[in-house]
Each structure stands twice: as C-alpha cells, then as structure tokens.
Amino acid sequence: MVVRKMSRYEELKEKTYKLGELSPGSIQERWLTCGNPDCKCAKGEKHGPYYYFAYPDRESGKTKQVSISEDVVSNLKSRIRNYEKFREKLWELVEIEVEMRKG
Template identity: 65%
Template structure:
C-alpha cells in the first residue's frame, strides 16, 4: 500500500509538470499540383508539407491543419507530452482504484 501511494504521488507530480499538450499527430506529405507541365507531373513532387492531424472535439471527425516546418519540433514535443499524460493518467487512475480496494 505504501509503495502504491508513493507511485501515486509521483505520478500526480509528473502530470503537473508536463507542460503544453497537443492530441494528434504530424503528417509529412509530398504533393502534386495538377499542372501537366510541372515537374511533379513527372514524379518530382512538391514539399515537404506538414500537417497536424487530430480529432475535432466538436464533431469527433478527423481534421487537419497545415503547419510550418518551423513548428514541427515544438509540436512533436507537445504531442509526446500528451501521450505521456494519457499513459500516466491511466496508471494514476488504476492506482486510485487499487488503493481504495485496500
């Protein structure tokens, strides 16, 4: 029980320190423009272009936002923070239940 309580407290503290969170993922794409005279018509695509993909909280549907390459590094950190948050929160909730069972 003492070990569970210690881990519980550790997880709570970790969750408070995570920082900014972003649920979703980053997609890197090479695109064609549709101009038959363009180099991409021969296979040399344009890009890379980056997109943040996520689930729209209002509709529950997949959505995406175009992002600049300069934003990718910071957004990846936020996404990793969110994944860590979800994992640690689930463990925290499981420990809460186990500690209540006695």
C-alpha cells in the same frame, strides 16, 4: 502495499503536472502534385514536404487537420510527446486509484 501505491500515485501526479504544453494529435508529412502537366511533379518529383497537424475534434469526435509551417513542427512534436506521456501516466494513476479503493 497501500503506502507504496500512494507514493507512486503522488510521484505520477507530480510528473504529470511537470510535462509542459500538451497537444493531442499527430503530424503528417505530405508530398503533393499540382496538376500542371508541364511541372516536375507530373514526372514524379512531387512538391513538399507540406506538414499537417491532425487532431481529434472535441464536439464531433472526428479527426480534423490544419496545415502547419515547418518552423512549428519541432515544437509541436514535443507537445505531442508530452501528451502521450501524460496519457500513459494518467492511466497508471487511474489504475492505482482503483486498486487503492478496492482495499
């Protein structure tokens, strides 16, 4: 049992290091109104989409966001997926390590 856990532990470590670039956060798509009463958006046809990257601020713990261009959305989505995979594998590593230390 310990050998199997150790093998899974090493496998997870290797996969974690191969994930590539990581970005914690999410992408938000927004459609906005400009406030001009003569604009098409005043009639319901909003401007957009505009993209924002929301991420946790290390110091405050609050969520911050920045506007991003459409051409970086695809790459950023990939980095966010990598980060989510990383977190899953990291927690599995922690669980295996705790089990190995127990017995």
